[in-house]
Amino acid sequence: MSFLKKLKAKITDQTDSVTEKFKDGLSKTRHSFVGAMNELIKDYRKVDEDFFEELEEILISADVGVHTVLTLIDELKDEVKRRNIKDAKDIQPVISEKLAELLQKSDDETELKLKEDGLTIILFVGVNGVGKTTTIGKLAHKFKQEGKKVILAAGDTFRAGAIEQLEVWGERAGVDVIKQQSGSDPAAVMYDAVHSAKSKGADILLCDTAGRLQNKVNLMNELEKVKRVLTKEVPDAPHEVLLVLDATTGQNAMSQAKTFGKATDVSGIVLTKLDGTAKGGIVLAIRHELDIPVKLVGLGEGIDDLQAFQADQYVHGLFADVLEQAEEVAKE
Incomplete structure (x- = not known):
């Protein structure tokens, strides 16, 4: 439990509201994933090959992703051997530690890139129905609250x-x-928007785009045209290209991410509806297999429920019940 205790101590400096949002938003994943892991630990007194095979199945069913799971299992085996862990109950904090390591990236990668001076342009892409427009509205509210x-x-x-x-x-x-x-040229809309933003002294321009179906080449070409217009008007724009994915679609979201990653320079992921799925392990798969940072996560339907992604908060949200149970035992 030492790692989880250190993790809790680390996030105490952050606001309680953020911690609660991650804890509540990941409740379905936590109950499914940790519940299955607790049952596994009850069934196996010792850590052996059968234990790892079942743990592998649990991780895959949480949509952690096959390649990520295989890497994680190999690292766990090495760590178990290094620490000479025999009892299955002693492996839980090691799992949480390895999950955190997979997610850990510098703040420069996970934070939105905003210009200190001048106009920041953020382009949103993704298929229909993933919550792209809603995400833009929530992010606009967040920025407006920041002045x-x-x-x-x-x-x-x-x-x-x-x-x-x-x-x-x-x-x-x-x-x-x-x-x-309706039906106008999206690139013409972007041209007008940039000029309006400049004339009004705006700090941030958030650009919605049509839902791109991966097999529609003409729509992808249109997206490139939009980017060219933005770059022509503001040479270093867009400053972020955020791909919006629906967490409830699991591995389909991974497929979308791979396609969009090839079609355009995606700089970050917005993962919506994380609170609505028991397969929140998709965050790990995206981070490890695509090497694209998750920058924002949707943890509820409220206007304040779009949160900057924080690896420590995510891992703590997954294992909050485990930590609370340990604290209760310690009090007795």
Whole structure:
């Protein structure tokens, strides 16, 4: 338990509300994953090959990803041998430690890249139905609360109701939305949005795009056209290309991430609906197999439930019940 205790001590400096959001948002994954692991530990008094085979199945069913699981199991075997661990109950903190190591990246990679001076442009991509427009609205609210001037660009001119949906979020967040008629050229919308953002002295421009189906080459080409317009108007833009994925789709999200990673320079992942799945291990698969940082996670439906991803909070959220049980035992 030493690692989990250190982890809890480490996050005590962070706000209680963030810790609770991660704990609540990961409750389905935690109960499924840790519950299965507790049963495994009860069934096996010693750590042997059969134990590792069942642990492998538990991790795969949590959508950690086959390649990631194989790497993790190999590392666990080495660590068990190095520490001479015999009892199955002693492996739990080692698992949490290895999960944290897989996720650990510098703040430069996991934090959004925002310009200190001038306009920051963030482009959002992803298929329909993943929560892209909702994410933009929530992020606009977050930036507005931080005192930044934000403008939204309604670049999804294809999906019926997309512009109106973004306008609703614009009203909720109290920010302007730059739009054209449905069916307009998305690149033209971006051109107008950049000029409007510049003239109004905006700090951040959040750009919505149509949901791209991986097999639609013309839509991918359109996305490249949008990027070219942004770069022409602001040479180092877009400063972030965020791929929005639905955590509840599991390995399908991995497939989308691989396709978009080839089509455009994705700089980060936004993982939505993490609270709605018992397979939150997808975070580990994305981090390890794609080497793309998860930068934001959706931990609920509220406007304040979009959180910056923090590896320590994620691991603590997964093992919160284990730590609380240990603390209760210690009190007795």
